[in-house]
Each structure stands twice: as structure tokens, then as C-alpha cells.
Amino acid sequence: MAGVKRSLAVDLGGIVLTTPVMIAAGCAGTGKELTGLVELRKVGAIVSRTITLDPERGSPTPRIAESASGVVWSTGLQNPGIDAFVAEELPRLARSGSHVVVSIAGGTLEEYVRLTGALQGRPEVSAIEVHLSGPDLELQRPMLGAHVDRAAEVAGAVARMSMVPVFAKLPLHASDLPEIAGAVVRAGATGLTIGGSPPALDVQPERLRPGLGGVTGWLSGPALLPMTLRAVFDVSRAVPDTPVIAVGGIRTGEDAVAAFLAGAWAVQVGTATLIDPAAPVSIAQGIVRYLKAKGLATPADVRSRLRVPASFGVASDAEEDRR
Amino acid sequence: MAGVKRSLAVDLGGIVLTTPVMIAAGCAGTGKELTGLVELRKVGAIVSRTITLDPERGSPTPRIAESASGVVWSTGLQNPGIDAFVAEELPRLARSGSHVVVSIAGGTLEEYVRLTGALQGRPEVSAIEVHLSGPDLELQRPMLGAHVDRAAEVAGAVARMSMVPVFAKLPLHASDLPEIAGAVVRAGATGLTIGGSPPALDVQPERLRPGLGGVTGWLSGPALLPMTLRAVFDVSRAVPDTPVIAVGGIRTGEDAVAAFLAGAWAVQVGTATLIDPAAPVSIAQGIVRYLKAKGLATPADVRSRLRVPASFGVASDAEEDRR
Amino acid sequence: MTRLRAEILSTRKLGAYHSLTLVAPDIAEKARPGQFLAVKMPEGRAFLLRRHFAVHQASRRGGWAGTLEFVVDPLGPGTEWLMSVKAHEFLEVIGPLGTAFAYPKRHTNCLLVAEGHGASSLYFLAQELLARHKRVDMVVGAETLDRVFKPIEGKRLSQTISIVTADGTLGERGSVMDVLPEMVEATGTEVLYAAAPSPILARIAGFCKERAIPAQVAVEERMGCGLGLCQTCVVPVARKDGSGYDHLRSCVDGPVFNPARVLWDRWLSEEPTMLPTPPEGLPVVRSWPG
Amino acid sequence: MTRLRAEILSTRKLGAYHSLTLVAPDIAEKARPGQFLAVKMPEGRAFLLRRHFAVHQASRRGGWAGTLEFVVDPLGPGTEWLMSVKAHEFLEVIGPLGTAFAYPKRHTNCLLVAEGHGASSLYFLAQELLARHKRVDMVVGAETLDRVFKPIEGKRLSQTISIVTADGTLGERGSVMDVLPEMVEATGTEVLYAAAPSPILARIAGFCKERAIPAQVAVEERMGCGLGLCQTCVVPVARKDGSGYDHLRSCVDGPVFNPARVLWDRWLSEEPTMLPTPPEGLPVVRSWPG
Numbered sequence A, B: 001m002a003g004v005k006r007s008l009a010v011d012l013g014g015i016v017l018t019t020p021v022m023i024a025a026g027c028a029g030t031g032k033e034l035t036g037l038v039e040l041r042k043v044g045a046i047v048s049r050t051i052t053l054d055p056e057r058g059s060p061t062p063r064i065a066e067s068a069s070g071v072v073w074s075t076g077l078q079n080p081g082i083d084a085f086v087a088e089e090l091p092r093l094a095r096s097g098s099h100v101v102v103s104i105a106g107g108t109l110e111e112y113v114r115l116t117g118a119l120q121g122r123p124e125v126s127a128i129e130v131h132l133s134g135p136d137l138e139l140q141r142p143m144l145g146a147h148v149d150r151a152a153e154v155a156g157a158v159a160r161m162s163m164v165p166v167f168a169k170l171p172l173h174a175s176d177l178p179e180i181a182g183a184v185v186r187a188g189a190t191g192l193t194i195g196g197s198p199p200a201l202d203v204q205p206e207r208l209r210p211g212l213g214g215v216t217g218w219l220s221g222p223a224l225l226p227m228t229l230r231a232v233f234d235v236s237r238a239v240p241d242t243p244v245i246a247v248g249g250i251r252t253g254e255d256a257v258a259a260f261l262a263g264a265w266a267v268q269v270g271t272a273t274l275i276d277p278a279a280p281v282s283i284a285q286g287i288v289r290y291l292k293a294k295g296l297a298t299p300a301d302v303r304s305r306l307r308v309p310a311s312f313g314v315a316s317d318a319e320e321d322r323r
Numbered sequence C, D: 001m002t003r004l005r006a007e008i009l010s011t012r013k014l015g016a017y018h019s020l021t022l023v024a025p026d027i028a029e030k031a032r033p034g035q036f037l038a039v040k041m042p043e044g045r046a047f048l049l050r051r052h053f054a055v056h057q058a059s060r061r062g063g064w065a066g067t068l069e070f071v072v073d074p075l076g077p078g079t080e081w082l083m084s085v086k087a088h089e090f091l092e093v094i095g096p097l098g099t100a101f102a103y104p105k106r107h108t109n110c111l112l113v114a115e116g117h118g119a120s121s122l123y124f125l126a127q128e129l130l131a132r133h134k135r136v137d138m139v140v141g142a143e144t145l146d147r148v149f150k151p152i153e154g155k156r157l158s159q160t161i162s163i164v165t166a167d168g169t170l171g172e173r174g175s176v177m178d179v180l181p182e183m184v185e186a187t188g189t190e191v192l193y194a195a196a197p198s199p200i201l202a203r204i205a206g207f208c209k210e211r212a213i214p215a216q217v218a219v220e221e222r223m224g225c226g227l228g229l230c231q232t233c234v235v236p237v238a239r240k241d242g243s244g245y246d247h248l249r250s251c252v253d254g255p256v257f258n259p260a261r262v263l264w265d266r267w268l269s270e271e272p273t274m275l276p277t278p279p280e281g282l283p284v285v286r287s288w289p290g
């Protein structure tokens, strides 16, 4: 096992994870639930559910429905608010023995700043993940993180205040993703989590109703993997040498390796953890099997090593080749 | 059958389809292939493969790979160019007995204009679908249709020149989709096709290579359905009374009805047609079964009838409800 | 709570239902009435999430020691798949999960009210109550004959039983609510237990409140995990201090709840109260539903 | 071309392969060597596309009249599922699809070169050639013993046969290319037919060009439909007028091609020539790969 840990360790701009497999935001419970179901010290890091300034009671039920190889969900970011979180949940999460990444979301710049302040100097916090898929109440836009300047402004403010690494979780489906990624990193973010689930809707024709009590939701699960790999591929080439964490549809060691090849430094696992709480560990074991089979030492040996031609992304003979 | 046709007919701002089920662009061959496999006169319309000004030889192979409940593909829009298309393929398509919608794509505004010109006065053309997911060579942007003004400029130019209805096929994953939709319709587009496949990447860890010869591709298939329904839902509420055609993951009559409930006037079927060329007809039959069971006369009776509360989209007691 | 690969010992058709018996000593040892199992679905399918089933029988002693039985009510792809699995195949299950029914200390007269597959967990409860020398009476309802769960066993387990079907194919025609009052009178009910679809539970809750009968109900809300990880399975429950209510996870804080504290109207109102991305023009308000 | 639900008459293990025989008169009637079938995958799985298999046997007369046989080489989920289907279950198939091998008019001496499951279609071809009084010789290759397809039948169908395995477990150790020259000499080959993985076909093509031996090869490229609808299965083929090349659909214009006209290097070069969205800074060029 020691060998495994040695070979899988990854440094994400400051925090060193024993394995590059984390549990995604909102899929790890509140600290106690996973005990006995998975060896948490073998999990690279746990991302907390997303925390807001005030308590959020969240969406009505049903909060989850199934789609082809995916789930449509909306919890409405149910959480106790930052103060109760820091007082009760954070210490519990830390006891798991794994790194704790705290996910935060605000509706205004000020809220993000105050959330970061509330986490300052808390030894249990290994890193902060900035949730940017929610509405922008100041600029009255449906998705704050979909806009280059705004995403950079918010992530930058959090990064400047934070003593720990800051990862911006960018919406997977933002049209200008590589551009947003570049701006966010220039603004000071340590790295990027690619990415937040795309908006979705489940409809139940029989009842003429939405499948979720909150009507709309987000898409998660294996259905997303090709979009995740593509977003990671584009982003990692736009901001080389920046830690990129892939999330969206990762279920097996092979999926994780695919993400590394596309440019990811680590992966997060959400839906797969809900289905099999031991998934983060078996995924890590799958990565080890792959590295062994290929005679490689660490995930970094495959990172961004997807074999594409030198000509790639350069005009070259494309014009000639058309007809 | 007459009854079926009567009940399923839909008027998309000028063209009347006998059924609201069309075959999506690039999934209907070149005119001959479907004969014997499906009764084409029972298919609402056939969208051609996307046609460019000059011949496109397209991507290297492999051009398709599978993902969880989806396919990742890239044909590079292989096509013979508009002149050869109009001379040979268009008449063949028209002989199918179904409406022919011609899909066009350009890299510059001028190309779109010239493509539209080449189709003017051709009786075989029932409508034009404007592919907007390609790169913008003038403004040097990776995706022309992802930008409000540009999408509107191009779609508007085509609409002004065209004698037949014009449908703008907007990228499913564009962050500002409802805004783009509004602008495109104001610019003169008859309706919208929601939407173009999102960018994707297939990776084969074993070979350390992309699954596609062209490296990157697009995601299609059932995996997309919840994103499609959501995009249709948002767009149809942004531009009420505008014909919206849903495409992305539709495979059954139930899926089609779900799209109608979300706001679609008609649906297109791509991947499902590749798997079962009779799918467009069995989907139409499934819609009829649903309408019968619910005692409804036409798909319009369920259009945008998803049961959501009156309060929906209004501030109401949301603030109160949070804690 | 244990996660294990359990061999299927036997499968049985019970009217419209299907019962599966697993070899799962670690779970059987701990399982109590009201608790449930999370059953993994097969690989390579288009549906992913575990399916959840109340424990119908957990044998600790005798010939069946170490076995665990649950009952499947066919509904969609997951339950249909479970109808097709055969003896000696294996299922990946986690359990026992959630809260169990509490046994009465002072009281003796217990009325168990079940609709449809809800009877599965209540028959298990009946055994445990009888073992504790309580009086057990039952109301068992269903739409029709073949959905009345094991009527013979129901009779065996109860002092008196009232069976009702919506179409009158077995017992009286009607719903459990029609016979509830007279059964309560007749049996001198001191404590009521119920497992049924939530709209019926809501009416039972109202009834118990009126009559001031202490009660416990087992709810079913859609679950993403069943393990307390995802907060999708919540039920609105009033705070003890009356300062409002919380969305409690029915997989860890339930599925057994005190019906008096559940905000039934809020939970079951089909009026969504969250706000989606508004159409152009409308104000963007605080909400996180995507 | 017909689409039908065909009953599986029998399944057979053939070394590493699996053979399925269907009752499909309409297809069997028309199918010719080189053509293939598109087999639908089951509902509810995470994989969607039809899988494609060369016709191994299409019986028009005798006791087996109306039956159709194809051979499955296990590779991934689809072929694994096909290894599990049983007699009397049904498959949804479309066929016969694509172009067939043309029979020589003037020439008599035919050499059939197969690697792995490629032999499946060539044995069918051999029968048809023999029925036309042609001389049939064979080269059959595989990695190892159990992947040599039906060696006995190969011997029965050919005047002379040369079997080669990469590990020497059957016949000579080596590849089909090692024995090709001497077989051509020994048998006075006038026409060559081949079905093998494309890298081997590329080398065979070079060999035939050198020796000016007319040849036909059956290729396998990934297919979205197999019906000519989607343009995913293309192969670069030189135009007759020499003005360049076209991407021809191997499902309708193939799978049987004249190897002299296929641009093997361009087809098989693992260097992608299309351009993805460039990283920031790089110019956006004309390309539609997403």
C-alpha cells in the first residue's frame, strides 16, 4: 500500500493528496456517514457540500431522477450556513483523516468574501472550492460563472483572501470555458475544477410534470464523461501548468486515467460515490493497475500525454486537405 | 393512418409536417439509403447533412466512438459542396416524399449568404437549418453560434434572403442560450433547433490516444436528453410562440412528448435513427398512443403544458423559504 | 451498516410481488423492522442508482438463521431486473439502513396499517411486537387482490385483521381510511404504525393527530444514495422547539418518522417552491436549482 | 436489404470464437460473401450502436435452407453480450449490407488470405468460388491456436492451405505475410482475396501491387449505422480519374474494396489531420470537429 500511496500522491499547488481521487461536492455527507463504508484516509480529499452565508433549506422533493446513464438532481444547495458549518460539520469532516476542501457559493461578491473570511485560520480547511454555477444577484444573471470578468473577479477576491489553495469550479457547459479558465487563473486561483454539472430538466410525460420538485436541476453521472474530458482537454491546454481537477462521469480507474491523459491532475467522484461509497478507493486501485501495466510511476506520467499530432491546433495542411 | 396524420400535423411557421418527427442533420444519408427501411412519407421531414460552400472531405477515421448512453462523433461535415449537392443530392432527397430541410454551415457571413443564394428558388427545399456550431473565421472564435450578436447577424442574413422558413440550430451548451435565441428570432429566424451537440472527447487509455481520428468531436444520444429538455424549456419560455425543434437524445414517443411538454413544436432524431432507421415512425406512433391515452388531439395540446406552479420564475416566497 | 455481496438463496412470487431471500448474516444480525437495504443495480445498464427495499424478514435463529428477505413491487427497470434474478446469483447490498420502528414501552395495543408493499416491513414489525407480548391488529389495503401482501400471514400475525381493496376483490371494498376508525375503536389502539404511499400516510397522520394516538410511519422518498451522502431524500420535519422546520434525510433520520412532526402539506404539495432560471425579463432571484 | 427479428437456431463455440445461426430466409436468400449484418444491441444498456458481422454462411438449399450464420470474436460489451445469447432467443438484424466479393471471370486460381475472424467471410467465398469451378488455396493466420478459425473446414475448402500463428501453436510460426510469397508462387495465384485487420491488409495491398496481382479486400472501419446514413465509416479511396481521393463509406461502397485504390497510409496513419478548437492564442482555422 505504501507503494501505492507514494506513486499516487499529487501536489495541487500546495495541498498534497495521497491519491488523486477526491469525493465531489455534495456527495460526501456531513462527516460521519462514510465511516465503515470506505477507508477515508485512502481518499485524496473530501469536498464539503456547498456552503452559503445563511442556512439554505434547499429544494422541495423529489430532488433526484434518473436519465440515460445519468441523474438529474437539485438539492438547492441545502446547508446549515457557514457559521453552523464551521462550528459543527467542519471538525467532523476533518476527523475523517482525509483533506477537507470546503465548497462555497454566494449570490454577490460580498457573500463570497465573507464566506472566505469565515474560513480563515481554520486548520481543518485544506483548500477552498468556489462554486460559480449559481445566479448572480448583483448583475442579475442566471449563472455567475459563465462570464469571464465576473468569474475572475469573484475567484480572484477569494484567492487574495485565502491562506489555502483556491479552486474555481467552472460550469462545464460555459461557452467560453478556456477563456474563463485563463482569466480566473490570472486573477489568482490556484487551480480549476472542471466542471460544474450542466443545467438539466427531467420530465415525466405520464404525470405531465417535472421529475424534480424544484422543476429544474443539473445533470450528473457517466453521461457527462465525454463533455468533461473535452472541457479538461481544452482548459488544460489554455492554462498549462495549472492544476485541473476533472469531475463529471468518472466511475472507474480507466475513466480517471482518461481524464489525466486529457490534462487533469486529479479527479472528483460524485454519482459513483453515491452508488458505491468505496468507488474513490477502487478508482485509485484501478489507476495503480494501469500505471503498473504501463510501467509508469505516477499519474503525472500520463498527464496531458494524450497522443495527438504535433500539427495539432496549427493550421498546417487543413486547407489543402479539404477537397 | 389518416387519423394519425391529421392528429400529428404541425405547422412550423410555414412548413406543415405530417408528423412532428424529423430525421436530424447528418443522420439521413444522401437520399437513397433509407428506402425500404422506413416509410419516408411518414417522416415529418429529413434534414440534409450539413452543406458547405466548397466540398468538405471531412475528418479522418475513426469518426465515432461510444460513451455511456451516447456516441462521440466527428464527420468534419463531410459533404460535396453546395453546387454538387443542389445538382445531385437535393433532387434525390426530395424524391423521398418527405419535406427536405437543408442544413448549411459557413465560416464567414459571406459564405452563409452565398449558400442561401444557391438554394434560392429550388422547389425541393422546404426549409433551411443554419448550423452555427462551427468556428467563426472572421472573428476568430471557436464557435460562431455561441455569441449573441454574431448568431443573430448570420441567422438574420440567411432569413432575409430565404423564401422558405429558416431554423437556427443553436449550440445546446451555449451559456446564454435563451438570450441568443431571442436575438436570433428578432433578427428574423422562423424558429430554432435546440440544439447542436456539445463538444466532446473520447479517450482510449489503453492506447493513450483519442478515440476519434480527428481527436475532438461532439456528443449525441440519450445521454443528452435532460440537457435538451432543459434548453428547450428555457428557450421556449424566452421566445414564446416561436417554433422550437428539440434534438438531442430523443429515442421514444415518451421522449418526444417530454420535449413537447418542455415547449418543443417538433423533434429531430439522429442517433436513434442510426440504430433503428424506423425510429422516426415508431416515435410518431408512440406520440399517438400517448395522445390517445390522454384523450388529446394533437401534440400542440401538450406543448409547453409542463405543470409548473404559477409562482414559477417569480420571486414569491423563495426568500422566506430559505431558512 | 454492512456492505456485502450476498448470494440469493431463493426467490418467490407473492401475487403481484416478488420476494428475494439473501444469505447475509452480518445484515440479518442487525436489521430491525422499518430499516431498509440499498441494492446495487447491474453494470452496463443505462440506470445507475441503487434501489431501496424495506427488510421483510431478518432471521437470527433456526434453520433460516443469517438470511434476509425483502419484497419487490414491480415498477420500473430496477425492480423489473430484480424480478429476473435467480437463486445462487449474487446481489451487492448495503444495510441495514435508516431508523427502525420503536417498540412501545408502556402501551400494549398496537394497530399496524399497511397499503401495498408497505406490509412487507409491518409483518416483520408484528413478529417483534408479538415477541414482546404486545397485542397486534392490522389493516391491510391494496388496489386489488393480488396486491394484498400475504393475507394468510397477516391473519396469522394479528389478533384481528381488516383487509380492504379498492376494487373489492378481497375483503371490503374501499381504502384503509374507511376502516381505520372502527378498527381503532374495536381494538382499543394505543399505538399506531403505518407503511403506505405518502398521501395515505398524510391522512393517517391527520387521523392520529385528531385522536391523539401516538404513531410512527415509514416513508418512501426518492433516494440518490440511501446512505446520508447526497441530501436528495429529505422530508420537511418540524423542529422540536417549534422554531420552524428542517429538511431531514429520510435515509438516516428516517424512514421512520413521528407523523405529527412531518409537514405533510409542504412535503406532498405538487407545487414546486424553488425557482428555476427565469425567462428573459424576469428578475434573477436567489435559488440553486440549475 | 431486409430488417427482421430473427430467431437464433443455434450457437456454437469455435475456439476463441462464437458462431450464431439465425433463421432469416429473406437475408439468407440475398447474402453474398463479403457482405455483413447489423445486429441490434439490447434495450436499457449503456451501449447503443448496432454491431456488425460478416456473413459466414447463407444457406439457400438443403436442410439448413433459410439460415444465416455469423461469427463473433469477443472484444467488448457488444460481442460479449452476443456470446451470452441463447438458442430460441431473437436478434434484430439488418442485412445483407455492403458490397460483396466479385467472382473472377477469366481467372481460375484464387488465393484467399485471412487473419483472425476474417476467415469467417472467406470460407463463405471459398464455397462460392468452388461452386464456380475455381481453384481455391488459402493462407489462414492468427495470434494463436484457438484463434485459427475452423482449420479443418479451411483444409476441406482449399486445394492447399498454409496456416500460420504468431506463437507457432498451430502451423508455421509467423504472420500471413511470411508465407504469402511462396503460396503465390506455389499456387500460381491469379486473383487474391483478403479479410484481415487493416494493417495487414495494407501490407497485402503493397504485395499485390508489386506483383500486379488483382485483389479484393474486406475492410473493417468503425460504423455508426452500417446503412449509409452517417458517414462515419469512411475509407480514403483514390478517384478513378486520378484527380485525388474521396472518403467512401465502407458500409455501402465497401466493405470490399480494390486495395490498389485505397490510400492505406492516409487511412491508417494514427496522426489525426483534423484541427480541434485551438488553445487560446492559436488561430481559429476551418474545421468542424467540435
Ligand SMILES: Cc1cc2nc3c(=O)[nH]c(=O)nc-3n(C[C@H](O)[C@H](O)[C@H](O)COP(=O)(O)OP(=O)(O)OC[C@H]3O[C@@H](n4cnc5c(N)ncnc54)[C@H](O)[C@@H]3O)c2cc1C
Binding pocket: A065, A066, C036, C049, C050, C051, C052, C053, C054, C055, C070, C071, C072, C073, C074, C075, C076, C077, C078, C079, C080, C117, C120, C219, C220, C221, C222, C223, C255
Ligand atoms: C426506504 C424505502 C423503502 C422501500 N421499500 C420498498 C419495498 O420494500 N418494496 C418495494 O417494492 N419498493 C420499496 N421502495 C420503493 C423502491 O425503492 C422503488 O419502487 C424502486 O426503487 C423503483 O425502482 P425502479 O427502477 O423499478 O423504478 P423507477 O421509477 O425507474 O425508479 C427510478 C428512480 O426513482 C426511484 N424511485 C422510484 N420510485 C420510488 C419510491 N416509491 N420511493 C423511493 N424511490 C423511488 C428509484 O430508486 C430510482 O432511483 C422503497 C423505497 C424507499 C425509499
Ligand SMILES: Cc1cc2nc3c(=O)[nH]c(=O)nc-3n(C[C@H](O)[C@H](O)[C@H](O)COP(=O)(O)OP(=O)(O)OC[C@H]3O[C@@H](n4cnc5c(N)ncnc54)[C@H](O)[C@@H]3O)c2cc1C
Binding pocket: B065, B066, D036, D049, D050, D051, D052, D053, D054, D055, D070, D071, D072, D073, D074, D075, D076, D077, D078, D079, D080, D117, D120, D219, D220, D221, D222, D223, D255
Ligand atoms: C463490415 C464489418 C464486418 C465485421 N465482421 C466481423 C465478424 O465477422 N466477426 C467479428 O467478430 N467482428 C466483426 N467486425 C467487428 C465487430 O463489428 C466489432 O468487433 C464489434 O462491433 C465490437 O463491438 P464491442 O462492443 O464488442 O467492442 P467495442 O470496442 O466496445 O465497440 C465499441 C464501438 O466500436 C465499434 N468497433 C469496435 N471494433 C470495431 C471494428 N474492428 N470494426 C468496426 N467497428 C468496431 C463497435 O461497433 C462499437 O460501435 C466487423 C466489423 C465491420 C465494420
Ligand SMILES: Cc1cc2nc3c(=O)[nH]c(=O)nc-3n(C[C@H](O)[C@H](O)[C@H](O)COP(=O)(O)O)c2cc1C
Binding pocket: A024, A025, A026, A027, A049, A050, A071, A073, A075, A077, A103, A131, A169, A195, A196, A197, A219, A220, A221, A222, A224, A247, A248, A249, A250, A268, A269, A270, A271, A272, C224, C230, C231, C232
Ligand atoms: C446529489 C448531488 C448533490 C450535489 N451537490 C453539489 C454541491 O452542493 N455543490 C457542488 O458544487 N456540486 C454538487 N454536486 C455536483 C458534483 O459535485 C459533481 O460536480 C457532479 O455530480 C458531476 O460529477 P459526477 O458525474 O461524478 O457525479 C452534486 C451532485 C449530486 C449528484
Ligand SMILES: Cc1cc2nc3c(=O)[nH]c(=O)nc-3n(C[C@H](O)[C@H](O)[C@H](O)COP(=O)(O)O)c2cc1C
Binding pocket: B024, B025, B026, B027, B049, B050, B071, B073, B075, B077, B103, B131, B169, B195, B196, B197, B219, B220, B221, B222, B224, B247, B248, B249, B250, B268, B269, B270, B271, B272, D224, D230, D231, D232
Ligand atoms: C454521425 C452523426 C453525424 C451528424 N452530422 C451532423 C451534421 O452534419 N450537421 C448537424 O447539424 N448535426 C449533425 N449531427 C448532429 C445531429 O443532427 C443531432 O443534433 C445530434 O446527434 C443530437 O441528436 P441525437 O441525440 O438524436 O443524435 C450528427 C450526428 C451524428 C451522430
Ligand code: FES
Binding pocket: C222, C223, C224, C225, C226, C227, C228, C229, C230, C231, C232, C233, C234, C249, C250, C251, C252
Ligand atoms: S438518499 Fe442520499 S442522503 Fe438520503
Ligand code: FES
Binding pocket: D222, D223, D224, D225, D226, D227, D228, D229, D230, D231, D232, D233, D234, D249, D250, D251, D252
Ligand atoms: S456506418 Fe453510417 S454511413 Fe457507414
